[in-house]
Amino acid sequence: MTEKKVICTVCPKGCRITVVLDGNNVDNINGNLCVRGKKYATDEATEPRRVLTTTVRTDNTMLSVRSTASLKKDKISDYMKIINAVKVSAPISIGDVIIENIDGEGTDIIATKNLI
Numbered sequence: 001m002t003e004k005k006v007i008c009t010v011c012p013k014g015c016r017i018t019v020v021l022d023g024n025n026v027d028n029i030n031g032n033l034c035v036r037g038k039k040y041a042t043d044e045a046t047e048p049r050r051v052l053t054t055t056v057r058t059d060n061t062m063l064s065v066r067s068t069a070s071l072k073k074d075k076i077s078d079y080m081k082i083i084n085a086v087k088v089s090a091p092i093s094i095g096d097v098i099i100e101n102i103d104g105e106g107t108d109i110i111a112t113k114n115l116i
């Protein structure tokens, strides 16, 4: 058994949740005040994910981008290598797909500002 401490970020209460794991299976959770925190802590302890916000190169500046869904945290450095190899040119509009299906699960990297 291993124990992971998680601070829930779903609401401002910031409950400190303890997740007891048997391998990668949840054996017990305590400290959460609601079921949303239970799901958050389970995901965070077994497969943490993050929405990725970063930039890609353009001809003369950087363009801000983000992932359309959360990505597996332990794969983010791999995705950054892909993103860092990309260079885009104007015109680009907010929401344009810069990299399609970066994770093989349907998550795209999209522009978060216009480039004219």
Ligand code: SF4
Residues within 6 Å of the ligand: 008, 009, 010, 011, 012, 013, 014, 015, 031, 032, 033, 034, 035, 036, 037, 038
């Ligand atoms: S466990 Fe529930 S009450 Fe506590 S921080 Fe998370 S969402 Fe808020």
